[in-house]
Amino acid sequence: MRIAVGQGSCGIAAGAAKVCAALQEQLPPNVKLGTVGCIGMCWLEPIVDIYDDDNTLLHRLVRVRPEDAARILKWTQDGEDFNIMDLIIGKDDAQFLTQQTRIALRNCGLIDPESIESALAAGGYSAVGRILSADSGMTPEEVIECIKVSGLAGRGGAGFPTWFKWNAARQSPGNEKYLICNADEGDPGAFMDRAVIESDPHTLIEGMLIGAYAIGAQEAIVYVRAEYPLAIRRLEHAIEEARAAGYIGKNIMGSDFSCEFRIKAGAGAFVCGEETALIESLQGQRGMPRLKPPFPAEAGYWNQPSNINNVETFANVAWIINNGGEAFAAMGTADSKGTKVFALTGKIRRGGLVEIPMGMTLRQVIFDIGGGIRDGKAFKAVQMGGPSGGCIPAELLDTVIDYKKLAATGAIMGSGGMVVMDADTCMVSMAKFFLDFTAKESCGKCVHCRIGTKRLQEILTRIVEGNGRAGDIELLEELCLAVRDGALCGLGQTAPNPVLSTLRYFRDEFEAHIRDKQCPAHSCTALLRYGIDADTCRGCTLCAKKCPVSAISGTAKNAHRIDPDICVRCGACYAVCKFGAVRKL
Amino acid sequence: MECACTKQKSDLSLLAPVLAEYASVRGSLITILQKAQEIYGWLPVDVIYHIAEQTGTTPARVLGVATFYTQFRFQPVGKYLIMLCDGTACHVNGSAAIAAALREYLHVENGGTTADGLFSLSIVACLGCCSLSPVMMVNEDTYGSLTPQSALAIMKDIQAKEAAQA
Structure with a gap:
């Protein structure tokens, strides 16, 4: 029997390492204990899987605490379900996985990320073996054709056809070429790349090897966020293992193909997700975008032909080679093929990693898989594409997931962040949040982006602080268009999207802030008023005792009252009232 | 000069x-x-x-x-570097309240270090643990599903540990 503890970054933060240590301490000799990556059911962490000797999953245990170790191990000896009943995953929760189609995440949470044997047993490096095979191998052109047939498009956000970039880099003259993986996952709210690297690094390496073979690169570089220390450690280890096993280095698997790998840790700059800025950063410079053309395929890293793809894009490649481009293209819509991974977070009941075929609707992802909104509240909007994307309101929940259909809503597919919001989220404040982010992350090269985002941020700030002026909405719109048209790179061109999309669907909220000095979501502190409902108040005096500024008056057993001139809107009374008598007005 | x-x-x-x-x-x-x-x-x-x-x-x-690059610092940091996430998911789930509680308790602004040199507070973009939001890292350790109370409890634990050692 084998016990596997899910230990991605979030699993460890939820206590998985302590669970693992507790199991280790009391481990019977006939049970093996191992580590797996993240299965993506984040709300159930820490997760412990029990397999029999034939690798069949016997039980998936969830929300396991270190003190549960003894009874779990007892179960491995007596098989008495009764003792661990409360830990076994519920039917509802288990549906989270059964509704998904996993390609990029195919091994995540199932294999040991620190063991190449585990990856090989799951079919790792078989696609590299296939293309390099002496008698039945594939030429680089055949590999590119296979990717073309699959319809794979860049999963980092822009959705550019992968084969086209590979082909352009292949066709570029020169012998020194580079293949680069963009693992600088900067979108706030997205963590699929981290999960893939932490859970299944060999799949990334294999995808990159195939890409390097296709374009003719001798060196592959992974540019990964320094904020992901565990991902970096596991990837370093995987590269060493792959090198020792002959998958990296000279004459891979006895062929003429040679490729070296290295990791470069980013230093924290969102703009480095833009490919030319990433190249500048790789060269040890400030990460400021270059004018295109020339494209990286012609003159990239050190001015040599280079190709850059995202982690998730590479994670699909080996599967496509093994199963054929047609199998991948059979999934999805006319415009968008295959699957997409989303990081489902925010006010969602079941938050985690979701991989679904393109063409599913947002409603299916959020409600059927994600279980809808937490605490029974109403769905308000879903934010997709992070600071470059937009909010999609409830009336568009039946939009299908497809690059073009999502773009038509004003949001974008993006790298896969899907942050769900309920009625308590203020959309003006959300727009301000993203502009705070882009204003800070603007590299400063283009005037429209550098100053325009700052001005947008200032206007949004005064609106949420209750100082909005007539004409501010029109000014926002005018500025948004100027920034979009006047910026060189994707960061600047898309920076206005969060403002434009919230204005499009939630214009009334902007108007309420400016004209009525009201925040309909009762979220903006400056516009918030607290009051006590006289009929509900029991006169328990608790709120008056908790008020830090003595703004609440009243005697025991009689309704209390808040003096709005003294109130500092700290919310202490609201939090403490047991009868729901304190209301946000 | x-x-x-x-x-x-x-x-x-x-x-x-x-x-x-x-x-x-x-x-x-x-x-x-x-x-x-x-x-x-x-x-x-x-x-x-x-x-x-x-x-x-x-x-x-x-x-x-x-x-x-945001990674680089030009002032010494405290023994414990608190990186409080303000990514989208953490923001929606109330990271601002955690930030306010930490600022008030530690008497330190974002980017600053406490007078005793024990803590530095840094509010950062997404740490990529969105499912546990709101999240903070204290040096290498990640803490999730924070409330203002639980964040302060973590500070107090560290202070108690340091006091015991001193």
Whole structure:
């Protein structure tokens, strides 16, 4: 029997390492204990899987605490379900996985990320073996054709056809070429790349090897966020293992193909997700975008032909080679093929990693898989594409997931962040949040982006602080268009999207802030008023005792009252009232 | 007036192995700065001058690169670096309240260090643990599903541990 503890970054933060240590301490000799990556059911962490000797999953245990170790191990000896009943995953929760189609995440949470044997047993490096095979191998052109047939498009956000970039880099003259993986996952709210690297690094390496073979690169570089220390450690280890096993280095698997790998840790700059800025950063410079053309395929890293793809894009490649481009293209819509991974977070009941075929609707992802909104509240909007994307309101929940259909809503597919919001989220404040982010992350090269985002941020700030002026909405719109048209790179061109999309669907909220000095979501502190409902108040005096500024008056057993001139809107009374008598007005 | 770079006296010999490995490798400036920060905990001005000299470039260029990236610090940090996530998911789930509680309890603003040198507070973009939002990292440890109370409890635990050691 084998016990596997899910230990991605979030699993460890939820206590998985302590669970693992507790199991280790009391481990019977006939049970093996191992580590797996993240299965993506984040709300159930820490997760412990029990397999029999034939690798069949016997039980998936969830929300396991270190003190549960003894009874779990007892179960491995007596098989008495009764003792661990409360830990076994519920039917509802288990549906989270059964509704998904996993390609990029195919091994995540199932294999040991620190063991190449585990990856090989799951079919790792078989696609590299296939293309390099002496008698039945594939030429680089055949590999590119296979990717073309699959319809794979860049999963980092822009959705550019992968084969086209590979082909352009292949066709570029020169012998020194580079293949680069963009693992600088900067979108706030997205963590699929981290999960893939932490859970299944060999799949990334294999995808990159195939890409390097296709374009003719001798060196592959992974540019990964320094904020992901565990991902970096596991990837370093995987590269060493792959090198020792002959998958990296000279004459891979006895062929003429040679490729070296290295990791470069980013230093924290969102703009480095833009490919030319990433190249500048790789060269040890400030990460400021270059004018295109020339494209990286012609003159990239050190001015040599280079190709850059995202982690998730590479994670699909080996599967496509093994199963054929047609199998991948059979999934999805006319415009968008295959699957997409989303990081489902925010006010969602079941938050985690979701991989679904393109063409599913947002409603299916959020409600059927994600279980809808937490605490029974109403769905308000879903934010997709992070600071470059937009909010999609409830009336568009039946939009299908497809690059073009999502773009038509004003949001974008993006790298896969899907942050769900309920009625308590203020959309003006959300727009301000993203502009705070882009204003800070603007590299400063283009005037429209550098100053325009700052001005947008200032206007949004005064609106949420209750100082909005007539004409501010029109000014926002005018500025948004100027920034979009006047910026060189994707960061600047898309920076206005969060403002434009919230204005499009939630214009009334902007108007309420400016004209009525009201925040309909009762979220903006400056516009918030607290009051006590006289009929509900029991006169328990608790709120008056908790008020830090003595703004609440009243005697025991009689309704209390808040003096709005003294109130500092700290919310202490609201939090403490047991009868729901304190209301946000 | 004396130049700031001559006032700072860092032990530059600690950097020698890093420079020996990377100084002549093109495009390695960020790597050198990262290793320097690992050694000193921050980037003192004399270290920046030293790196410029050893890599054959100007201090202005080194500083230009270093200030571009949020990872680099130009002041010493406390023994415990609190990185409070303000990514979208954490923001929606109330990271602002955690930030307010930490600021009030530690009497420190974002980017600052407490008077006793124990804590530095840094509000950062997404840490990629969105499902546990709101999240913070204290040095290498990640804490999730925070409330203002639980965040303060973590601070108090650390303070108690430090007091016991002292």
